[in-house]
Amino acid sequence: MSAAASTDVPAPVKSAHSAGRFLFWACVFLICAWVLVPIYLLMVNALSSPEQVSGFPKSGLPGFDFSSLQFFASFSGVGRALWNSVLVAVLTMVLSIGIGAPAGYALSRFEFPGKEVFRMLVVMTRAFPLPLLALPLAVMFIRTGLDDTALGLALVHTVLAIPFAVLITFSLFSAIPLEMEEAAWTLGCNRWQGFRKVVLPLVLPGIAASAVFAFTISWNEVFAAAVLTIENRTLPAFLIQNLNVSPLHLKFAGGAALVVPALVFIFAVRKYLFAMWGIANR
Amino acid sequence: MQAKVLPYLLLLPATVFLLVFFVYPFVEIAILAVTRDGGLSLQPLAIMASHWKFATALGWTLLLAAVVVPIQLAMALSMATIVTKLKTGRNTILYIFSIPLGLSDLAAGIVWLAIFEQSGFLNSMLFGLGVVEQPILFLGYQNIWVIFLAVVLAEIWRATAIMMVILVSGMGLVPKEYYEAGEVFGANGWQRFVKITLPMLRPSLQSALILRTLAAFEVFAVVTALGGTTLPVLMGETYNWQFALQDRNVASAYALVILAISIAATLFFLRVLRVPKGATI
Amino acid sequence: MRRSITAIVSAALAIAATTFSAQAQVLFWSTQAAPVEETQKMREQVLAGFEGGVDYQASETGPFLTRIAAETQAGSGQIGVIGALHGDLSTYGDSLVDLSDIDLSGIAVSEAFLELGKLGTDEQKYLPWMQANYVMAANKQALEYLPAGADINALSYDDLIAWSKALAEGTGSPKFGFPAGPQGLKHRFFQGFLIPSYAGSTVTKFRSAEAEQGWEKFKELWQYTNPASTNYAFMQEPLLAGDVWVAFDHIARLADAFNQRPDDFVAFPAPAGPAGRGFMPVLAGVAVPVSAPDQEASKALVTYMMQPETQVATLLATNFYPVTDAALPAELPASARALGPAITAMTTSSDALPALLPVGLGDLGGQFNQVYTDTFERIVLGNQPVRQVLDQQAETLRGLMQQANAPCWLPDAASEGACPVD
Numbered sequence: 001m002s003a004a005a006s007t008d009v010p011a012p013v014k015s016a017h018s019a020g021r022f023l024f025w026a027c028v029f030l031i032c033a034w035v036l037v038p039i040y041l042l043m044v045n046a047l048s049s050p051e052q053v054s055g056f057p058k059s060g061l062p063g064f065d066f067s068s069l070q071f072f073a074s075f076s077g078v079g080r081a082l083w084n085s086v087l088v089a090v091l092t093m094v095l096s097i098g099i100g101a102p103a104g105y106a107l108s109r110f111e112f113p114g115k116e117v118f119r120m121l122v123v124m125t126r127a128f129p130l131p132l133l134a135l136p137l138a139v140m141f142i143r144t145g146l147d148d149t150a151l152g153l154a155l156v157h158t159v160l161a162i163p164f165a166v167l168i169t170f171s172l173f174s175a176i177p178l179e180m181e182e183a184a185w186t187l188g189c190n191r192w193q194g195f196r197k198v199v200l201p202l203v204l205p206g207i208a209a210s211a212v213f214a215f216t217i218s219w220n221e222v223f224a225a226a227v228l229t230i231e232n233r234t235l236p237a238f239l240i241q242n243l244n245v246s247p248l249h250l251k252f253a254g255g256a257a258l259v260v261p262a263l264v265f266i267f268a269v270r271k272y273l274f275a276m277w278g279i280a281n282r
Numbered sequence: 283m284q285a286k287v288l289p290y291l292l293l294l295p296a297t298v299f300l301l302v303f304f305v306y307p308f309v310e311i312a313i314l315a316v317t318r319d320g321g322l323s324l325q326p327l328a329i330m331a332s333h334w335k336f337a338t339a340l341g342w343t344l345l346l347a348a349v350v351v352p353i354q355l356a357m358a359l360s361m362a363t364i365v366t367k368l369k370t371g372r373n374t375i376l377y378i379f380s381i382p383l384g385l386s387d388l389a390a391g392i393v394w395l396a397i398f399e400q401s402g403f404l405n406s407m408l409f410g411l412g413v414v415e416q417p418i419l420f421l422g423y424q425n426i427w428v429i430f431l432a433v434v435l436a437e438i439w440r441a442t443a444i445m446m447v448i449l450v451s452g453m454g455l456v457p458k459e460y461y462e463a464g465e466v467f468g469a470n471g472w473q474r475f476v477k478i479t480l481p482m483l484r485p486s487l488q489s490a491l492i493l494r495t496l497a498a499f500e501v502f503a504v505v506t507a508l509g510g511t512t513l514p515v516l517m518g519e520t521y522n523w524q525f526a527l528q529d530r531n532v533a534s535a536y537a538l539v540i541l542a543i544s545i546a547a548t549l550f551f552l553r554v555l556r557v558p559k560g561a562t563i
Numbered sequence: 564m565r566r567s568i569t570a571i572v573s574a575a576l577a578i579a580a581t582t583f584s585a586q587a588q589v590l591f592w593s594t595q596a597a598p599v600e601e602t603q604k605m606r607e608q609v610l611a612g613f614e615g616g617v618d619y620q621a622s623e624t625g626p627f628l629t630r631i632a633a634e635t636q637a638g639s640g641q642i643g644v645i646g647a648l649h650g651d652l653s654t655y656g657d658s659l660v661d662l663s664d665i666d667l668s669g670i671a672v673s674e675a676f677l678e679l680g681k682l683g684t685d686e687q688k689y690l691p692w693m694q695a696n697y698v699m700a701a702n703k704q705a706l707e708y709l710p711a712g713a714d715i716n717a718l719s720y721d722d723l724i725a726w727s728k729a730l731a732e733g734t735g736s737p738k739f740g741f742p743a744g745p746q747g748l749k750h751r752f753f754q755g756f757l758i759p760s761y762a763g764s765t766v767t768k769f770r771s772a773e774a775e776q777g778w779e780k781f782k783e784l785w786q787y788t789n790p791a792s793t794n795y796a797f798m799q800e801p802l803l804a805g806d807v808w809v810a811f812d813h814i815a816r817l818a819d820a821f822n823q824r825p826d827d828f829v830a831f832p833a834p835a836g837p838a839g840r841g842f843m844p845v846l847a848g849v850a851v852p853v854s855a856p857d858q859e860a861s862k863a864l865v866t867y868m869m870q871p872e873t874q875v876a877t878l879l880a881t882n883f884y885p886v887t888d889a890a891l892p893a894e895l896p897a898s899a900r901a902l903g904p905a906i907t908a909m910t911t912s913s914d915a916l917p918a919l920l921p922v923g924l925g926d927l928g929g930q931f932n933q934v935y936t937d938t939f940e941r942i943v944l945g946n947q948p949v950r951q952v953l954d955q956q957a958e959t960l961r962g963l964m965q966q967a968n969a970p971c972w973l974p975d976a977a978s979e980g981a982c983p984v985d
Contacts, residue, residue, distance in 0.1 A: 028364055031357075032378050038393045038439060039381060041403055045396055050823060054803040056401035056417065057409045075603060099295045106292035108485075118293055119552075120545065125304045126496045127544030128311075129520055129537050131625055132530075136307035138633030142640060159303050162296065167493060168448055171485035175455040191288075206451040212383065213444070220386035226626035227633070230590060230641050231618065239599065240388060241623050244746060246598040247819055248800055252396070254599065255389040262384025270377050334937075400791055401804040416735055417806075422790030423944055510744040510794045511940070518745075525625045527929040528654060 039259070045249070046256035053249040068253035072239060081238035082261070084150060085219060088234055091154035092161055092218035093211045099158070100165025101207060105195075107166070108173035126163040130156075134227045141228060148230045156224045161214035168213070172206035173199065212269060219262055235261075314534040326531035330523075330539075333532075339514040340539065346430070346505075346515070347498035347547075350437045354494060355487075357438065358445035363475065365446075366453050376450070382443040391507025394436040395421075398508065421508060429509035436504045441497065445490040452486025453479065488555040495547045499540055516540050588616040589857070589864045592630065593646035595693075595847050596881045597621040604880035613867050615860060624651075631655060631852065640854045643861040644868075645689075649846045652689045653682050654926045660851040660858060661686035665866055671888040672869070675919075680848055683923040683969075689848035690865055693874070693883035696844055697751065698905040700798070700817045700830050705808035708733050716908050718834040720760065720780050723809075727787035730808060739788045740807030743939070746796035748813050750932040753939060755843020755918040756811075757781055759974050760836030765918055766964065766982045767975045770957040777836060778942050778949050785943050793944070802828065813845060814906070815882040818898035825897035832909030839916030841974070842909050846920060847883065916974055923969035934960045960984050 041060070045053050049065035052058070072078065106112075107119065137156060138147070146152035176199055184194035225237035235258060243254045318325045330336055365376050382390075397403045398420045405417035420428050456479060464474040480487075502517035511518070516536055524533035596605045602621045610617040622630070627647070634640025635658045645652070645659075652659070663686065676691035699718075708729040709715060713722040727739040743749045754765050761777030762768040789807050798812035799819040810817070811833065820828050833842055849868050851861040867873055874885035875892060882898055884906075885891075895903070909915065924931050938956045941947045961984040971982035 024364070024367075027360070028368075028375060031361060031364070032375065034439065035378055035381055035443075038397065041396060042389070042393045054401070054800065056804060057406035058401075058403055060403065060406065071600070071603075075599075076606070099299050102292040103296040106289040110289035112286070112289045115289075118297065120548070121300055121305070122296070123492065123496065123544065123548045124308070124541060125300060126493065127499070127541045127548075128304075128308055129500060129517060129540065131521065131629070132311045132524060132533060132537050133304070133307045134626075134629050135633055135636075136310045137303070138629060139636045140307070142633060142637035148641065155303055158299070162300070163496075164493060166296065167489040168451070171448070171452060171489040172455065174485035175452060175482065202455065205454065209447050209451045212447070216383050219384070220388075222386070222388065223626060226622055227629045230620065233620075236386070237626075240386070241626065242597040242599055242602065242621055243388065243392070244623070245796065246600065247797075250599055251392050255392045259385055259389055263381060266380060266384050267377060270373060270380075334941075399794075400789075400801075400806045419736070419789070419791055421794055423793040424790055506745055508794075512793050512944075521625065525628055525929075527933055528628070528926045529930070 042252060042256055042259065045252035048249070048252075050247065050249040053252065068249045069257065071250065072253055072257050075239065077233075077238065078235075081233050081235045084229070084232050085235040085261075087150045088154045088157065088225075089215045089218040091150060092157040093214045095154060095158040096161035096165040096214040097207060097211055100162050100210070101169045104166045104169030105173050107170045109178070122163050122166045125159050130160065130221075131223050133159075134224050137224070138227050147228065148232055150229075150232060153225055153228050153234065154218070156228060157218040157221055158214075160221065161210075161217045164213040164217070165210045168206060168210040169203065172203040176202055208269065212266065215265060216262060219265075220258070311530075311534050312538060314531045315538050318531060326529075326535045329529075329532050330535040335514050335519060339516050339519045342430075342513055343499060343501070343516045343540075344543070346433065346437070346501055347495055349434055350441075350498055351491070351495050353434075354438055354442045354445055355491065357442050358449050358490065361442070361446045362449040362453055363479075365450055380443045380447055382440050383447065385440060387440060387503040388507075390436055390440040391504045394432060394439070394504070395507050398432050423510070423512045426509075426512055429513050432508045433501075433505050433513065436508065437498070437501060440504065441494065444497075445494050448486050448490040448493070449483065452483050456482040484555050488551055491551045491555070492548050495551070496544045499544050499547070587857075587860075588618045589613075589643035589860050590641045591617050591619045591644045591646060591864065592627065592642040593619065593621050594624060594627050594648065594651060595621065595646050595883070597623070601881050605877075609873060609876045609880050612873075613864060615863070617864060627651075628654075631658075634852065634854045638854060639856070640852070641856060642852055643855045643857065644864050645850045645852055646692060646847060647850075649679060649848060649920045650928045650932075652848050652850055653922070653924060653928055655850070655852070656682045656684065656688050656925065658853050659688045660853055660855070660861075661688070662690050662851065662862070662865060663687040665690065665862055665869075667866075667869060670869055670871070673886050676846055676886050679846060679920060679922060689850035690869060691886040692847045692849045692868055693877050693881065694844055694846050694886050695814050695883045696842065696906045696909070697748070697756065697811065697813050697833060698817070698830050698902060698909060699809065699811050699833055700802060700820060700828055701810070702802060702805070702808040703827055703829060705730055705738065706829070715829070715831045717912065718831070720757075720777075720784070720834045720836050723834045724780065724784045724787070727784060727809065731787040734808075737787045737789045738808035739784065740795060740798055740801050740810040741788055741792045742795045742798055742810075742812050742816065743792045744794045744796045748816075749939060750935045751813075751843055751845075752811060753935040754921070754932075756833050756841045757836075759838065759841030759843075759916055759918045760834070761838055763838035763916065764975045766960065766971060767978075767985055769960055769984055770953040771985065773838065775949050775953060778938075778953070780836075782943055782949075814898075814902045817902065818882040818896075821898040821901045822896055825901070828901070830901045830905035832905055832912060835912075835914050839914045840909065840912050841916045841918055843918040843920065845883075846886070919973040921969075922972045924963070924967045927963050927967045931960075931963055934963065957984050 044060065044062045046069060047062040047064055049063050049067065052063045107115065141147040141152050180198050181194050184198045189197060220236060222236040222241050225234045226241050229237055239254055240258055243251045315326050317323055361379050365372060368375055400417050400419050408414045409417060421432065460478050461474055464478050469477060500517050501515055505513055505515050506518060516539060520533050520536040523529050523536060596602055602619065606619050610619055631645065634642055672691060680687055680689045680691055682688045708726060710722060710725040710729065730738040757777050758765055758774050762771050762773040768774055791806065795801060797816040798807065798810035799817050801807035802810055802820040803823060849865050851858060851865060855861045869887060871887065871889035874887055874889040878884055878899065879896065921928060921931055934956050938952055941952045942949050964981045964984060968981050971978040975982060
């Protein structure tokens with residue numbers, strides 16, 4: 001796989017090879033530990049009693065005390081908030097891909113006046129703090145009736161997600177040779193058919209990736225949700241925005257309550273997200 | 283004719299959308315930075331620039347980005363390479379690597395505070411191993427560099443997955459034939475990575491770097507969780523002026539500074555990692 | 564693929580549209596009782612009895628202010644009743660309805676608080692809702708380090724410094740704690756406790772030699788203060804964790820320590836300085852915005868909040884005390900049993916020096932607070948010369964008082980026109 005080809009002394013290569021493999025797996029293991037240990041600690045605290053959470057020294061083992069989590073489960077309206085969160089996140093996903101992907105394609109395939117202006121516009125949306133934009137947006141929504149609707153909040157979250165959608169799809173389309181599309185045209189496909197049959201299958205995983213971004217951005221957004229939803233609160237606005245001022249054990253339980261659905265979601269879509277070896281083998 | 287109109291047609295939905303939901307509120311806010319009580323005035327900018335926290339907040343924000351982003355780039359590249367090389371367990375490993383994607387910065391702040399605080403997990407471990415007799419105070423206001431380090435670690439942990447996923451989907455698009463050709467010419471793994479992967483990955487690198495750097499300039503929740511106001515950052519000051527001091531004009535001035543450094547960083551990455559129109563074979 | 568996307572979008576739009584339904588509940592928009600447990604208690608134990616129903620939403624300051632500003636600008640909205648601290652409400656005087664026509668017969672409300680609720684106008688801009696105070700709390704282990712001869716119910720700042728020093732030396736690490744984090748209420752400590760205790764004034768003698776001495780003393784105390792204090796918002800957490808043994812904070816932010824381990828902690832009054840035992844109450848009020856959808860329902864809710872049963876239920880839910888003469892029940896939670904006597908001891912002490920909340924500052928209230936926190940950060944954290952910092956911050960303070968044209972309030976002597984800064 002690596003240096004084997006360039007040498008003709010077999011024995012040391014084998015040991016070098018296995019040493020390389022060992023190093024490789026050690027790296028994999030270390031990175032996994034780096035990602036998982038803090039998550040584990042969050043779960044340990046979420047599953048511990050208040051005394052264990054504030055005690056010292058901590059054992060690092062969960063106490064299997066479910067009272068903190070139960071507190072959140074018994075919060076009236078949690079189910080509805082969860083549903084609202086999912087609804088807003090899915091709307092955000094659809095809107096940001098539907099609006100962003102065509103723009104990403106245009107940026108990658110055409111040279112035209114105004115291209116740089118558009119690109120900067122997209123980047124600016126990511127670079128300006130949302131809490132300041134929330135006020136004029138809220139005024140606009142109250143006047144137009146978008147206030148306190150899932151769609152209204154999804155529109156704001158789409159503003160946050162569009163730079164991801166545009167830039168990621170742009171980089172994906174850019175990596176696909178124009179010649180491949182041109183070949184399809186010469187075979188009698190029109191532009192749309194060529195796109196659908198040649199380009200789309202290649203970029204679908206990447207599009208799935210930016211859809212996941214859109215979902216997680218919307219899922220975790222607190223500020224706009226707290227301002228723009230009242231009766232149709234999302235989960236973060238409903239539960240999480242006041243965690244900072246809540247007792248320690250509830251902070252952790254609330255944090256875990258927000259993390260777990262997101263992890264389940266990523267797990268559910270991982271097939272689409274990462275189904276790329278088919279492409280690599282083309 | 284069609285080739286002239288088509289790009290604009292494709293951009294139309296995004297442009298209209300952004301004009302209504304971003305440009306309109308943005309202009310309304312940005313104007314505040316150069317007005318006072320309805321009249322043109324440089325006073326908000328002057329108040330901001332002369333405030334004793336402005337320079338430190340700007341400095342810490344830039345320094346955090348300068349430290350965090352390169353480390354994340356290196357880590358994200360390694361993680362993406364590992365994932366593409368894996369034959370067994372790729373799905374599982376990739377899933378584990380991308381777990382932090384699902385975390386809010388609020389949750390990340392809570393977790394890392396639980397690790398570093400005085401009666402936290404790190405001290406519990408050191409105490410259990412007999413390394414220390416008394417829990418160490420890591421996040422005291424005098425140890426500003428320890429706070430900085432904790433923020434760096436938390437940010438790397440939280441936001442590297444975003445870059446990794448972008449790079450993984452980019453790497454998936456590099457044709458295998460290129461690597462095979464490289465192997466034929468006797469290039470070793472590192473050479474193939476530098477000569478083939480990196481150049482082919484340019485579009486994804488560009489997007490990943492731009493998106494990550496902009497997010498780094500807006501770092502806030504993790505910093506507050508770990509360092510209170512000891513480590514001032516631009517976004518924190520923006521919040522402070524908007525909501526605690528209720529001076530929306532100065533808050534808007536701060537937001538414009540964040541916007542300005544973001545645009546500068548974007549232009550830098552666009553220039554350094556120029557992407558040609560469509561890759562060629 | 565395209566068809567399925569269209570289907571998803573239209574389905575989602577349909578659902579999004581159906582969730583937009585009008586409800587008759589009054590929206591109670593609040594910054595108080597924000598910790599999730601308290602929010603839940605407000606909903607279940609305090610507001611459940613209101614006919615017509617209440618939607619109680621506790622927000623962080625940012626979303627709270629943004630939503631109110633948006634509804635005010637748009638001229639219509641959903642918020643029926645605003646519940647917030649005096650300082651937040653004073654920002655919105657112009658967009659609040661006059662509540663003087665609310666029937667409070669049979670309820671004796673504190674006159675001083677009603678006066679504060681007028682925000683310096685002739686209208687009753689808000690009605691006092693609940694009150695609290697700041698006290699000290701200590702782990703009982705700390706008591707053995709108390710300096711000889713010091714009475715815990717009549718401590719001076721010098722006693723507190725000596726005590727904290729003994730604690731730091733005896734236990735090996737600083738054990739005094741102070742809520743100096745971003746969410747902490749440190750500014751009220753300086754405005755209502757430290758500076759009045761030394762200078763007998765909050766504003767006028769801001770840069771006096773007496774105030775300078777107070778800051779020097781605080782700097783001394785800071786040497787024996789847990790440096791993690793700059794992260795603390797609620798002192799109950801470090802008290803429970805044992806990181807801090809002696810702490811100053813708002814009673815609602817100490818309550819959890821007493822409720823979780825009632826036998827481990829004691830509560831006692833804030834210390835006294837040469838000018839007296841300065842202390843400052845916390846006052847939350849309820850108000851009705853001009854843009855409220857149904858003002859009658861909103862006013863009915865405000866009236867409900869003032870009833871004796873509601874006031875007592877509020878105490879049990881939030882640890883804030885009634886502002887009326889509502890009789891307290893015999894069975895109180897551990898926190899109220901411990902903290903109540905400490906407040907009484909403080910407010911009725913022979914050297915009591917009450918300071919009022921800032922009045923007449925309007926939306927400059929935040930910048931007024933910033934003067935005190937900046938002074939703290941520069942003198943104590945930044946180690947800058949006390950005299951120089953006080954002189955500079957006094958300039959800012961004077962500018963603010965003149966801009967707001969706010970007359971002095973207690974403990975400062977009444978003034979003609981803007982409160983002077985000597």
